[in-house]
Amino acid sequence: MxxxxxxxxxxxxxxxxVGLGGLVGILSGMFxxxxxxxxxxxxxxxxxxxxxxxxxxxxxxxxxxxxxVLAHRRRQxxxxxxxxxxxAGGAIGSVAGGFVFRWLQRTGQIxxxxxxxxxxxxxxxxxxxxxxxxxxxxxxxxxxPPPVAARRHHPLIAALPMRWRFYRSGLYISxxxxxxxGFGTGLLTVLLxxxxxxVLVPAMIxxxxxSTRVVVGxxxxxxxxxxxxxxxxxxxxxxxxxxxxxxxxxxxxxxxAQFGARFAQRVRPEWLRLALAGLVLAVAMRMALGLGWRPDxxxxxxxx
Numbered sequence: 001m002x003x004x005x006x007x008x009x010x011x012x013x014x015x016x017x018v019g020l021g022g023l024v025g026i027l028s029g030m031f032x033x034x035x036x037x038x039x040x041x042x043x044x045x046x047x048x049x050x051x052x053x054x055x056x057x058x059x060x061x062x063x064x065x066x067x068x069v070l071a072h073r074r075r076q077x078x079x080x081x082x083x084x085x086x087x088a089g090g091a092i093g094s095v096a097g098g099f100v101f102r103w104l105q106r107t108g109q110i111x112x113x114x115x116x117x118x119x120x121x122x123x124x125x126x127x128x129x130x131x132x133x134x135x136x137x138x139x140x141x142x143x144x145p146p147p148v149a150a151r152r153h154h155p156l157i158a159a160l161p162m163r164w165r166f167y168r169s170g171l172y173i174s175x176x177x178x179x180x181x182g183f184g185t186g187l188l189t190v191l192l193x194x195x196x197x198x199v200l201v202p203a204m205i206x207x208x209x210x211s212t213r214v215v216v217g218x219x220x221x222x223x224x225x226x227x228x229x230x231x232x233x234x235x236x237x238x239x240x241x242x243x244x245x246x247x248x249x250x251x252x253x254x255x256x257a258q259f260g261a262r263f264a265q266r267v268r269p270e271w272l273r274l275a276l277a278g279l280v281l282a283v284a285m286r287m288a289l290g291l292g293w294r295p296d297x298x299x300x301x302x303x304x
Contacts, residue, residue, distance in 0.1 A: 025256025072217030090226035093186025
């Protein structure tokens with residue numbers, strides 16, 4: 001069953017797109033990430049123009065984040081004070097990213113820049129995750145000593161002025177730290193169509209030193225508002241949001257997330273992190289291959 005995507009300008013198989021959303025939803029439920037960092041590359045591999053894939057992925061993440069935030073709120077797992085600062089930084093980053101995205105579109109470099117950013121970012125994150133997961137498995141098997149406890153938050157964070165108390169996170173730090181972190185996440189959301197959770201969650205734990213009890217919920221709270229702002233920015237500036245594509249992805253991801261969450265309860269988290277690291281590295285290598293592989297024909301001309 002084919003369906004025409006008005007913004008992407010091509011027809012797609014509905015079952016394939018819904019299945020792709022379901023796959024990302026399963027992975028999201030298993031690993032606790034938004035899945036945007038996988039949705040955009042997979043859409044590009046399928047043939048969706050990168051600009052449309054980025055904008056539509058952000059729209060899909062907005063819809064998928066609503067129920068997750070409500071669930072964490074019921075469990076008192078959201079620090080709204082910290083989330084508000086992150087959202088403020090993310091909103092500024094989204095606006096700035098919209099101008100950068102539009103400039104890259106005008107210069108014709110958006111496809112290359114999106115690909116390069118994905119290779120660098122996913123490659124770095126994947127290697128760090130694989131290293132941490134391998135260390136955790138070695139400790140679990142008794143082949144390595146437990147790691148030494150690190151500082152609560154990074155020394156640079158502790159040196160920033162104007163400290164505020166974030167009671168639910170158990171922190172007394174400068175709001176400049178989460179503001180800058182939110183700005184960077186907002187910028188990435190516009191440029192890459194990711195929710196930013198796979199960058200934001202580790203940064204909140206290892207840089208800010210937030211309590212793990214509220215990290216996921218607060219991250220989702222920020223992602224919800226930043227991806228909503230990103231959708232608005234794309235709709236007004238790049239005109240690349242394909243609501244039909246986003247709706248199909250959302251249908252699949254909502255269903256898939258339920259199955260992923262159930263499966264995750266049966267597998268040790270160390271193995272899940274290692275599997276996610278392998279998946280991230282595989283996507284990064286596929287993106288790198290696409291950037292460097294020379295096509296059989298440099299260009300083709302098709303009759304109208």
